[in-house]
Amino acid sequence: MILKSTIDRIMEATDIVEVIGEFVHLKKRGANFIGLSPFVNERTPSFTVSPAKGIFKDFSSGKGGSAITFLMELEKFTYPEALKWLAKKYSIEVEEEALSPENQEADNRRESLMIVSGFAAKFFHESLLDTDEGQAIGLSYFKERGFSTETIKKFELGYSPDQWEAFSSKALKEGYKEEFLLDSGLSVKRDNGTLYDRYRGRVMFPIHNFTGRVIAFGGRTLKTDKNVPKYVNSPESEIYHKSNVLYGLYFAKKAIRDEDNCYLVEGYADVISVHQADIENVVASSGTSLTVEQIRLIGRLTKNVTILYDGDAAGIKAALRGLDLILEEGLNVKVVLFPDGHDPDSYVRLVGTAGFKKHIDDHKKDFILFKTDLLLKEAGNDPIKKSEVIRDIVESIAKIPDSIKASVFIKECSSLLQIDERALLSELNKMRQAKAKRDGQQSADKMITPYEDYPVVEEIPQEHQETYSQEKEIVRLLLLYGNKMIDWDGIANTYIGPFMVAELNDVEFEHPASKEFIKLYSKEVENGVLPEDQHFIHHPDKEIVDLVVTLLATKYTLSENWYEMHKILVSDEQDNMKATILSAIFHLKKHKVGKMLESLRNELAKAESPEDQDILLTQYMRMKKVEKTISDYLGSVIIK
Structure with missing residues (x-):
C-alpha cells in the first residue's frame, strides 16, 4: 500500500490541466479549460477542466473527478496505478508498506x-x-x-x-x-x-x-x-486490443498537440525513422486497417491528419476506403505521396529532415481532391466509370459532418469533375436524407436515442427523487460552506460543518453516496478536521468522487459583466447564509417526518388490535407535533 505521506506529495504536485492535457486537446475559456470528450464521440466540446477546483467534468458521459479519476476512467488504471503514474511524471519516490498475503493474492x-x-x-x-x-x-x-x-x-x-x-x-x-x-x-x-x-x-x-x-x-x-x-x-x-492502439503514439502525443497535426504512416520503421529526424508527430496503424477507435485517439490531440503513403498505387486504392472513416469523425485529412520505390522511412533517410518537410509542404493535398484526381485518372474517358467516380466522391463528401466544409469540397470537385455544382449538391442531399432515414428507422426499430453511445444513467424511482435531491443539497452545502464561520443571531463562534452535522445527527440518509459522504464528513469532524472539497475529490471511492464533482461542477458560469449589461441582479445564496443552511436542514427533516407519518398511517390502517392502534396513534400524534414545530420554525426563521 502506498503511504499517505506519498499520496499527499503526489496530490500537491499534480497539475490537473497538465495531466489531462496529455490526453485531451484543451483550450482556455475563462477560468476553465474545455475540450472534446475522450469518453464519447462528440463534435461540440462538453469536457471541462477546472484548475482552481482540481476537477474535470464531462457533461456528455457524466464522468468527473480528479486527475486520478481521469486516469482510472480513461486508461482503466487501478487507484494505485494512477498514483504511481503521477508519481513517475512528477519524479516522486513512491513509499509503500507491505501488502497482506490476501491483497498480494488479489493482485489483478x-x-x-x-x-x-x-x-x-x-x-x-x-x-x-x-x-x-x-x-x-x-x-x-x-x-x-x-x-x-x-x-x-x-x-x-x-x-x-x-x-x-x-x-x-x-x-x-x-x-x-x-x-x-x-x-x-x-x-x-x-x-x-x-x-x-x-x-x-x-x-x-x-x-x-x-x-x-x-x-x-x-x-x-x-x-x-x-x-x-x-x-x-x-x-x-x-x-x-490492436484496434485501440497506434504505434508510436506515446512518443508522439506532445508533438501532435504542439504541431496540431498528426502524420500517419504504415509501419514501425517509418515511425522510428521519421521520429529520429526530429519530426516526432508521427504514428502508425501497424499494418492493420485504420479503425474508428484509432481515429478517435488522434482526435483527442488534433483535428488534422496527414497520411504519408508510399508510391504503391494498389496500396493507396485499398487504403482510400478506410479514410472515409476519418472524414466521418470530423477530422481534416491531407495526403502526401512519395516517389516510386520510396516509403517515409527510406525517403527521410535519403533527403533528411529539411527535404522531407519540404516534400510534405509541396505535395500535400486535401483527401477529397486527392481521391477525385486519382479516380478520374483511372476512369479515363469511360463515361460509366466516370459516373461511378462521381458517386464515390459525393459519398465521401456526404460523410463530412461540417456542412460548410462539405459545400466547399462540392464546389472544388464540380470543377475537377466538370459537372454542374447543383447536380452534385442534389446528389449529396439525397445521400444525407437517405442516411437520416436509415438512422431514423434504426432508432425506431431498436428504440435507440440520439445518445446511444452514452452510458445509461440509473433511473431513480419517482418516490425517492425528492429525498435524493434534498440529501444532495446538504452534501453540496457542506462542500461549499462547511469551513465558514457562523455569525448569526443566537449562534456564533462555530463552523457551519459541525453545526450541520450536529443538527442532522438524528437523520438517516438514504442515498448510498450521500450516506457515505455524511459518514466520512462526520468522522473527520469528530477528529477535529474540517474536510474541504479536495479531501473528497481525491477519495478512492468512485461513488463519492462522482457525487462531489457533479455537485461542484457546472456547465455554465455567470459573466462578470452580467449586471452591467442587463441591470439584473441575481441573488446569491451567500447573501443570507442562515436561510440557506437552515432551509436545507429543516426541509430535509420535514420531508423525513412526512415519510414517517405516511408509514404510520399505513400501519394504522392494517392494525387490528385496539392496543396496537393506541400505540401507533400516540406515535402519529407525536410526529405531527414534530412536523408542526418544523413548519413553524421554517415559517418564522427561513421565510421571514
Whole structure:
C-alpha cells in the first residue's frame, strides 16, 4: 500500500490541466479549460477542466473527478496505478508498506500481464545490446536501417534469441507464472505441456500504450525463407486490443498537440525513422486497417491528419476506403505521396529532415481532391466509370459532418469533375436524407436515442427523487460552506460543518453516496478536521468522487459583466447564509417526518388490535407535533 505521506506529495504536485492535457486537446475559456470528450464521440466540446477546483467534468458521459479519476476512467488504471503514474511524471519516490498475503493474492490479472510484458521488453532489449548474437544480428540490422543508439534505447527495440526456450525458461526461472506468459502471447505451449518462445530469432518492436507501458510486441524475421511470416504480432489480450492502439503514439502525443497535426504512416520503421529526424508527430496503424477507435485517439490531440503513403498505387486504392472513416469523425485529412520505390522511412533517410518537410509542404493535398484526381485518372474517358467516380466522391463528401466544409469540397470537385455544382449538391442531399432515414428507422426499430453511445444513467424511482435531491443539497452545502464561520443571531463562534452535522445527527440518509459522504464528513469532524472539497475529490471511492464533482461542477458560469449589461441582479445564496443552511436542514427533516407519518398511517390502517392502534396513534400524534414545530420554525426563521 502506498503511504499517505506519498499520496499527499503526489496530490500537491499534480497539475490537473497538465495531466489531462496529455490526453485531451484543451483550450482556455475563462477560468476553465474545455475540450472534446475522450469518453464519447462528440463534435461540440462538453469536457471541462477546472484548475482552481482540481476537477474535470464531462457533461456528455457524466464522468468527473480528479486527475486520478481521469486516469482510472480513461486508461482503466487501478487507484494505485494512477498514483504511481503521477508519481513517475512528477519524479516522486513512491513509499509503500507491505501488502497482506490476501491483497498480494488479489493482485489483478491486468497488472500481471503488464509486468510480464515489461520484463519481456527488458529481456529483448538487453539481448540486443549485451549478447554476441543480438549485436551481430539484431543490432547490425537496426544500424543498417540508420537507427541511432539513442533511438534504439528510446523505443526499447530488442532481439529475441534464435533459440526455442531462451525467453520462456528465463521468465519461469525469474518466477513469472506460465499463465501470464501464455495469455500475453510471449510463449506458446507444446503438446507435451512445455513452453517455447513465440518470437525466436526476430528483432523486436515493443508496442506502448498511451501512458508508456509495454503492452504488446511486433517481431520481424530477418530470414529470407518465404514460409516464415515476415511479422509476428502479439495476440489480443486483456491489455492489448490492436484496434485501440497506434504505434508510436506515446512518443508522439506532445508533438501532435504542439504541431496540431498528426502524420500517419504504415509501419514501425517509418515511425522510428521519421521520429529520429526530429519530426516526432508521427504514428502508425501497424499494418492493420485504420479503425474508428484509432481515429478517435488522434482526435483527442488534433483535428488534422496527414497520411504519408508510399508510391504503391494498389496500396493507396485499398487504403482510400478506410479514410472515409476519418472524414466521418470530423477530422481534416491531407495526403502526401512519395516517389516510386520510396516509403517515409527510406525517403527521410535519403533527403533528411529539411527535404522531407519540404516534400510534405509541396505535395500535400486535401483527401477529397486527392481521391477525385486519382479516380478520374483511372476512369479515363469511360463515361460509366466516370459516373461511378462521381458517386464515390459525393459519398465521401456526404460523410463530412461540417456542412460548410462539405459545400466547399462540392464546389472544388464540380470543377475537377466538370459537372454542374447543383447536380452534385442534389446528389449529396439525397445521400444525407437517405442516411437520416436509415438512422431514423434504426432508432425506431431498436428504440435507440440520439445518445446511444452514452452510458445509461440509473433511473431513480419517482418516490425517492425528492429525498435524493434534498440529501444532495446538504452534501453540496457542506462542500461549499462547511469551513465558514457562523455569525448569526443566537449562534456564533462555530463552523457551519459541525453545526450541520450536529443538527442532522438524528437523520438517516438514504442515498448510498450521500450516506457515505455524511459518514466520512462526520468522522473527520469528530477528529477535529474540517474536510474541504479536495479531501473528497481525491477519495478512492468512485461513488463519492462522482457525487462531489457533479455537485461542484457546472456547465455554465455567470459573466462578470452580467449586471452591467442587463441591470439584473441575481441573488446569491451567500447573501443570507442562515436561510440557506437552515432551509436545507429543516426541509430535509420535514420531508423525513412526512415519510414517517405516511408509514404510520399505513400501519394504522392494517392494525387490528385496539392496543396496537393506541400505540401507533400516540406515535402519529407525536410526529405531527414534530412536523408542526418544523413548519413553524421554517415559517418564522427561513421565510421571514
